[in-house]
Amino acid sequence: MFPHCKINEDDALNYISNVSEQDVKSSLLKTKLAFSDFMNLISPAAQGFIPEMREKAKRAKLCYFGKTVRLYAPLYISNYCINDCEYCGFKTGTKFERKRLAADEIIEEAKVIRSYGLDSLLIVSGEDPKKINVDFLVGVVKRLREMFSYISIEIAPMPEEDYRKLFEAGVHGLTLYQETYDKPLYESLHHSGPKADYDKRLEFMEGGAKAGFYNLGIGALLGLHDWRSEAMSMAAHALYLRKNYWRSKISFSFPRITPIEGGFEVPNEMSEDELEQLMLAFRLFFQESDLYISTRETREFRQKVISSCASHISAASVVVPGGYVEVAELKDDLGQFTLNDTRSVDCVAEDIRLAGMEPVFKDWDTCLG
Numbered sequence: 001m002f003p004h005c006k007i008n009e010d011d012a013l014n015y016i017s018n019v020s021e022q023d024v025k026s027s028l029l030k031t032k033l034a035f036s037d038f039m040n041l042i043s044p045a046a047q048g049f050i051p052e053m054r055e056k057a058k059r060a061k062l063c064y065f066g067k068t069v070r071l072y073a074p075l076y077i078s079n080y081c082i083n084d085c086e087y088c089g090f091k092t093g094t095k096f097e098r099k100r101l102a103a104d105e106i107i108e109e110a111k112v113i114r115s116y117g118l119d120s121l122l123i124v125s126g127e128d129p130k131k132i133n134v135d136f137l138v139g140v141v142k143r144l145r146e147m148f149s150y151i152s153i154e155i156a157p158m159p160e161e162d163y164r165k166l167f168e169a170g171v172h173g174l175t176l177y178q179e180t181y182d183k184p185l186y187e188s189l190h191h192s193g194p195k196a197d198y199d200k201r202l203e204f205m206e207g208g209a210k211a212g213f214y215n216l217g218i219g220a221l222l223g224l225h226d227w228r229s230e231a232m233s234m235a236a237h238a239l240y241l242r243k244n245y246w247r248s249k250i251s252f253s254f255p256r257i258t259p260i261e262g263g264f265e266v267p268n269e270m271s272e273d274e275l276e277q278l279m280l281a282f283r284l285f286f287q288e289s290d291l292y293i294s295t296r297e298t299r300e301f302r303q304k305v306i307s308s309c310a311s312h313i314s315a316a317s318v319v320v321p322g323g324y325v326e327v328a329e330l331k332d333d334l335g336q337f338t339l340n341d342t343r344s345v346d347c348v349a350e351d352i353r354l355a356g357m358e359p360v361f362k363d364w365d366t367c368l369g
C-alpha cells in the first residue's frame, strides 16, 4: 500500500469485508466523509447501494462542476520505451515498428486535434530519454501553447528542475500513475529500466508539485492488484499530496487493463460495476476533484459515469504516434491499449448534451496561469 498509509493492508481489507449495510447507510447520510466512510463505500456491502451512491454523487458533482463535462485528447509522441512493464504494449521487449514524432509532426497531430474543437491536450510518451528529453519537450510545448489553453503531460518522470522548465514553458498538469501501490507486485511487474524503482517513482510526483504544476493526476492500473487496496492507497496518496502540496489540485484516473499485443493475464479482473462503485466513492470523498474517464471504457459506461461522477472525458483518442494524421494507416499499428470507445468528438459532445449536460472544450486561460 501507499507507504504513508496509517493502516496496514490486511487490517484495512479485513475492516472492509466486515462493513455492514448499516455502516454504508450511515456514511451516505453524512455531508463530509472521513476515510473510514470512504472504506465503507468501497466495501462489498456498498454494492447494494449503488443507486443511492449515484444520486448523492450526482448532487456533489452538480455542486462543484455544474452540468459540465470537460473534453480532452491524448497526443502520443513516441512509443519507444526503455522500460519493461509486463502489462504494456510499448514495453521494451515487444517487437513492432516504433514511431517517434519530430517536432513538426507533433504540431501536425495537434492541428488535427485542435480542428475537433478540443482545447485541452495531454502529451503522452513512452520513456524515450534519447530523444524525448526536457529540451525537446520545452520547444514543443512552447509551440503547442499557441494552440491549446491547457496542456498536461503523461511522460517519463523527470527531476524537479526539468519539471520546472516544462512548467515555465506552459505545462499545467502532470499525470503519473504509480500503476500499483503494492510494492512486491510492482517489483515483479517492472523488470528493468528506471521505472523498476517503486520509491523513486512515487517521489517524482512530489518533484512535480514543487515545480509548480497546478494539477497532479494520480491513478493505479486497475486489474493488477486488489482494487479496494489500490483505492485506499490512491486516496491516502491524494490526502498526503493535498496536505503537503496544497497549491496543486489532485485529480484521479481509473484506467482498467485492456488487452495488449502478446497478451497479459490480468491478475485481479475488475468488473464495470466495481469500477462504477469505485468512481462514485471517489466523487463522494473528494467532491471537488477532477475524475477522468478514458476511451478504454465503453460508450455506455462513459455515459453513465459522466452523469454521476466523472468530470473529464477523452474523445476521439488515438494511442499511436502519428495516428491522428494517418488514420487510414492505423489498422496495423500497435497502440498502448485497446480502445472501447472510438466515437468522434462531435458524437461524444452530442451524447453529453443528450444526457442533459454541457460539453466544455475550454475551461482554462493563460490569465489564470
Ligand code: SF4
Binding pocket: 081, 082, 083, 084, 085, 088, 089, 090, 091, 092, 125, 126, 127, 195
Ligand atoms: S507503461 Fe509506460 S513506461 Fe511502461 S512500458 Fe508502457 S510506455 Fe513504457
